[in-house]
Amino acid sequence: MTEPSASAASLIEAKGLTREFDEGQVKALRGVDFSINEGEFVAIVGPSGCGKSTLLQLVGALDRPTSGTLLYRGISLPDHPNPAAYRAREVGFIFQAFHLLPTFTAAENVQIPMFEIDRSASGRRERAVELLKLVGLEHRLDHFPSKLSGGERQRVAIARSLANGPALLLADEPTGNLDSENAHSVLELIIRLQQEQGRTMVLVTHDPTIAERAARILRMKDGRIVDDTRP
Amino acid sequence: MTFLAVVLRGLLRRPLRTGFTLAGISIGIAAVVALVGMSRGFQKGWQLGLKARGTDIVVNNRVGGLTPKPFDASIRDRIARLPHIAATCNILVEVTSVESSDLMILSAREWGSFCWNNLELVSGRMPRDAMEEAVVLGQTAADVLKKKIGDPIQIETKELKVVGIVKGGAIVEDGSVILSLPLLQGILGSPNQINAIDIRLTPSTTEGEIREVTQQIEQQVPEVRAVTLSEHLSHSEGFRMVEAMSWGTSLLAVLVGVLGVMNTMLMTVFERTHEICILLAVGWTRGRIMRMILYEAAMLGLLGGAVGVTLGAIGVQILGATPAIRGLLKPDLSIALLGMAVLIAVAVGIVSGLYPAWRSSRLNPSQALQAG
Numbered sequence: 143m144t145e146p147s148a149s150a151a152s153l154i155e156a157k158g159l160t161r162e163f164d165e166g167q168v169k170a171l172r173g174v175d176f177s178i179n180e181g182e183f184v185a186i187v188g189p190s191g192c193g194k195s196t197l198l199q200l201v202g203a204l205d206r207p208t209s210g211t212l213l214y215r216g217i218s219l220p221d222h223p224n225p226a227a228y229r230a231r232e233v234g235f236i237f238q239a240f241h242l243l244p245t246f247t248a249a250e251n252v253q254i255p256m257f258e259i260d261r262s263a264s265g266r267r268e269r270a271v272e273l274l275k276l277v278g279l280e281h282r283l284d285h286f287p288s289k290l291s292g293g294e295r296q297r298v299a300i301a302r303s304l305a306n307g308p309a310l311l312l313a314d315e316p317t318g319n320l321d322s323e324n325a326h327s328v329l330e331l332i333i334r335l336q337q338e339q340g341r342t343m344v345l346v347t348h349d350p351t352i353a354e355r356a357a358r359i360l361r362m363k364d365g366r367i368v369d370d371t372r373p
Numbered sequence: 374m375t376f377l378a379v380v381l382r383g384l385l386r387r388p389l390r391t392g393f394t395l396a397g398i399s400i401g402i403a404a405v406v407a408l409v410g411m412s413r414g415f416q417k418g419w420q421l422g423l424k425a426r427g428t429d430i431v432v433n434n435r436v437g438g439l440t441p442k443p444f445d446a447s448i449r450d451r452i453a454r455l456p457h458i459a460a461t462c463n464i465l466v467e468v469t470s471v472e473s474s475d476l477m478i479l480s481a482r483e484w485g486s487f488c489w490n491n492l493e494l495v496s497g498r499m500p501r502d503a504m505e506e507a508v509v510l511g512q513t514a515a516d517v518l519k520k521k522i523g524d525p526i527q528i529e530t531k532e533l534k535v536v537g538i539v540k541g542g543a544i545v546e547d548g549s550v551i552l553s554l555p556l557l558q559g560i561l562g563s564p565n566q567i568n569a570i571d572i573r574l575t576p577s578t579t580e581g582e583i584r585e586v587t588q589q590i591e592q593q594v595p596e597v598r599a600v601t602l603s604e605h606l607s608h609s610e611g612f613r614m615v616e617a618m619s620w621g622t623s624l625l626a627v628l629v630g631v632l633g634v635m636n637t638m639l640m641t642v643f644e645r646t647h648e649i650c651i652l653l654a655v656g657w658t659r660g661r662i663m664r665m666i667l668y669e670a671a672m673l674g675l676l677g678g679a680v681g682v683t684l685g686a687i688g689v690q691i692l693g694a695t696p697a698i699r700g701l702l703k704p705d706l707s708i709a710l711l712g713m714a715v716l717i718a719v720a721v722g723i724v725s726g727l728y729p730a731w732r733s734s735r736l737n738p739s740q741a742l743q744a745g
Contacts, residue, residue, distance in 0.1 A: 204654055204739040229738075230656020241651045245382050250374050255655040263375045302655065 152177040152213070153310065153342050154201060159210035160365075161196050170196040172365035173210070180309070183336050183343045185353035188362035194346045195314055197362070201344060202235060202312045203228050214310075230258035234303030234341075236332070238315035240295040242287040248274060248298045249283040255305040273301035277331060293324030300331060311336065313345045317352065329355065380668040383641065390637060395677045397633035401626035402681025402718045406711065407689045407704075408619035414693070414705040416612055422545030423602050425491045426462075428571040429578070430587060432599045443566040448597060452570070452590050457578045462486035462571040465557050471550060472527055474517050478549040479528065481557030487573055492551065497522040497537035503553040509537035511547035518550075526550070531560045544703045572599075627721055630677065634725035638670050642733045653738035666730035667723060674722020678715035685714065 159174040170193045178184050186194045199205040200212055203225040212219045214232065222228050229235075242251045252270035261269065274280055277297040287295055296316060303311055316332060317325035333355055336343040345356060353359050354373055361369035384391050423431065432452065433441040446463050453461050463483040471477040482488040484503035492499070492509065500507040508528070510520055515538045520526060524535045533552070541547050558564050574583065583601055590599035642649070649662055689704040 199739050202654075205737075224658075226653070226656055226658040229654065233656075235654055241647075241654075243648055243651065245386050246374075253374050254652065254657075257376060257379075257661065258656045258658065266374060306656070 153180045153182075153215060154178040154344075155211070155213045155216075156200075157211040159197075159200065159212055160208045161193070161200060161205070162208045169365055171200075171207070174365070174367055176360060176367055176370065178342060178344065180342055181340050183333075183355075183357045184345070184360060185356035185358070186344065186346045186360045186362060187348060187350065187353045189348065192362040193365040194362050198312050198314050198344065198346050201310075202233050227258065230255055231306050232308055232310055234305070234308040234311045236296070236299055236303050236311065236313040236316045238318040240287070240292075240299045240319070242295055242298055242302075244287055247284045247286055248279060248290065248294075248301075251287070251298055252301045252305055255302060259306050269305065270301070273304055274298070276304070276335075277301045291324070292320050293328055296320060296324070296328050297331065300328070300335070304335070309342060311341050311343045313343065315347055316345065317347075317349070376665075377668075380665060380672060383645075383665065383669045384672060386645075387641070390640070391673065394633050394637040394673055395680060398630040398674060398677025398718055398721060399681035399684055401623070401628075401630035401721070402678050402714050403685035403688055404626035405623040405714045405717060406682055406685025406706065407692065408623050409616075410685065410689045410704040410706045410710060411692065412612075412616045412619040413707075413710065414703050415615060417705050418544045418703055419612075420602060421543035422541070423571065425542035425546055426488050426571060427491065427573050428462075428488075428602060429574040429583065430572040430590070430599050430601055432570040432572060432590060432594075432597050433568060434597060441568045443563060443568045444597065446565045446567045448594050449567075449570050451593050452572075452599075455586060455589050455593070457574050457582055457586050458572055459575045460487045460573040462488035462573075463554055463567045464488065464569040464571055465554055465561075465567050466569060467557070467561075469529075472518055477514065477518070478545060479557060480546075480549040480551045481554045482551065484553045484555070488571055491542055491546070492539040493542075495538045495540055497535070499537055500553060503555050505536075505553075506531070506533050506556065507536040508533050508550050508552040509539045510535055511541050511549045511551065512538060513544070513547040514550055517548070528552075528557070529560050627717060630718075631721050631725045634670055634673055634677075634722055635728065637673070638666060638726050638729035639732070641669070642666060642729045645733075646736060649733050649736050650738050653736065659734035662736075663730040663734045666733050667726045670722040670726025670729070671719050672722070674719040674725075675715065677722070678718025681718060682711045682714050686711070 155177040157175050159171055160169070161171040162169050174197060186197060188194050196205070200207050200219070203219050203222060206220045214228070219228070243254065246254065249267065249270040252273055253266040256266045256269060271280070271283060274283055277300050279294060279297050279301070282290060282294060287298070290298065313332060317328050320328060329352060332343070332345070335341070345352070347353055358370070358372045360367050361371070434444050443465070449461050449463055452458070463486070465481040467479040468476055469479060471479070489499070495512060497509070499509060508526060510518065515521070518526065520535045522535060522538065525532050526535050528550070539551065541549070554567070558566060574586065578586070587599040587601065591597065652662060653659070686706055689706060693704045
């Protein structure tokens with residue numbers, strides 16, 4: 143594992159980040175440099191296939207870069223000794239397709255990440271209820287995902303992402319599967335949670351109106367960051 | 374929610390498939406319980422039979438099947454004078470079909486020897502002498518053969534008469550057709566042939582002296598083997614064969630159970646690839662994923678074991694009551710055997726779950742984002 147660097151003020155720092163697939167035939171990231179500070183709300187925008195979701199996966203330690211440096215609080219993520227612990231404690235994921243477990247209720251889905259931290263079964267339940275209240279679903283605790291609307295499912299997923307109090311929220315097209323009304327309310331919820339709790343948020347979207355709500359926009363094209371603006 | 378609840382939820386995901394897998398393991402475990410229970414019952418039954426006759430040492434041929442190979446009756450004269458030997462009884466035992474029963478013990482005993490003393494008349498009388506063409510039946514044998522006092526009974530080519538019904542103090546004794554030795558030797562056309570000598574020692578004989586007696590017998594008559602009551606069946610090739618066949622058949626059934634669980638768990642891993650990736654993405658360690666799959670497999674084994682032990686115990690009681698087996702043995706369903714069967718089932722589950730668990734832990738969490 144790389145020792146913490148001098149630039150520890152940045153939460154995330156990437157230098158020359160590349161990610162290739164199919165033995166280099168597909169270059170998803172072609173040398174990306176950026177840094178994100180603690181508490182920032184950053185939107186990553188760009189057309190389909192520009193590498194924004196790949197970048198999110200690298201930051202979430204779901205995947206490893208082909209080359210380059212990627213630090214979290216100054217510690218190299220590709221060399222992290224326990225990427226599962228990083229994902230469990232430091233990161234909360236919100237996916238476009240919600241990715242709830244169909245055989246578990248809303249409250250149980252929220253408890254799933256908590257198995258990796260030291261919390262009793264009753265403590266897990268209490269925390270799940272608290273989080274589902276926070277996202278306005280206290281009346282849907284014991285409903286299975288199949289009995290919830292799209293907007294409700296995404297709220298459960300948001301509650302799950304907050305389960306272990308992560309410093310970093312990673313959202314990949316969080317409103318992409320929702321109608322405009324639900325998309326609006328979910329987006330407002332995400333922004334409210336980011337602002338109230340001061341978490342760092344990296345949101346991938348292709349929708350410019352959503353991106354404009356962020357404090358900073360990283361624009362990507364062909365595997366590179368082509369623009370870094372603060373609206 | 375506890376981790377166990379997560380494991381159980383995984384099993385209940387496909388109740389029908391879980392049910393069929395449970396049935397597969399249960400049948401394997403039921404086979405273990407039934408076959409091993411029967412073979413152990415067989416062993417115990419013979420031991421109790423010997424004990425009931427007051428036998429301390431059994432002398433028989435070194436080789437033989439279910440019943441030992443015959444040898445000349447004169448061998449008795451060479452060992453009867455050894456120290457500590459109080460009495461001897463020449464015996465010829467055959468397990469054969471008698472009339473309607475496919476498996477019946479024919480126990481021919483030296484007339485006037487101690488081997489007749491344990492038989493307690495329930496009705497009728499004992500044969501008058503060694504040459505009277507008569508038999509006595511153990512209570513169960515009489516029941517199985519549907520015979521009463523005065524009925525004829527066909528032994529090979531000879532028709533004899535049932536003159537008494539007896540209690541012998543052990544299942545093997547109660548399940549036997551008992552007759553005098555020269556009578557059966559005559560019927561089988563093998564005069565002077567016996568296949569066992571039961572030996573009763575003087576009451577004060579110590580364990581060490583018993584061992585000395587067995588060694589002396591084997592020195593005097595190298596072609597025979599002398600074993601104490603407790604050693605008798607564990608040294609019997611016939612019994613070893615029965616036990617090996619029981620375990621062999623059982624393990625084959627267990628192997629089918631292993632393949633069933635492995636197939637189910639592999640299918641569950643393939644089906645739940647997406648879910649497992651989500652679990653990895655939200656921070657579950659590969660170890661926890663492996664534990665989840667292994668616990669599911671072990672739970673299948675435990676439940677299958679419990680059902681299998683119950684089925685086996687019921688099955689063995691039904692088998693034990695069938696005319697072919699009744700009187701020959703009483704199934705031995707000890708707690709140790711039942712516990713071992715459940716442990717085998719859990720082990721089956723764990724072993725079967727190892728490869729699927731390993732497969733599940735190799736999945737890449739980034740697939741969770743790509744899918745759906």
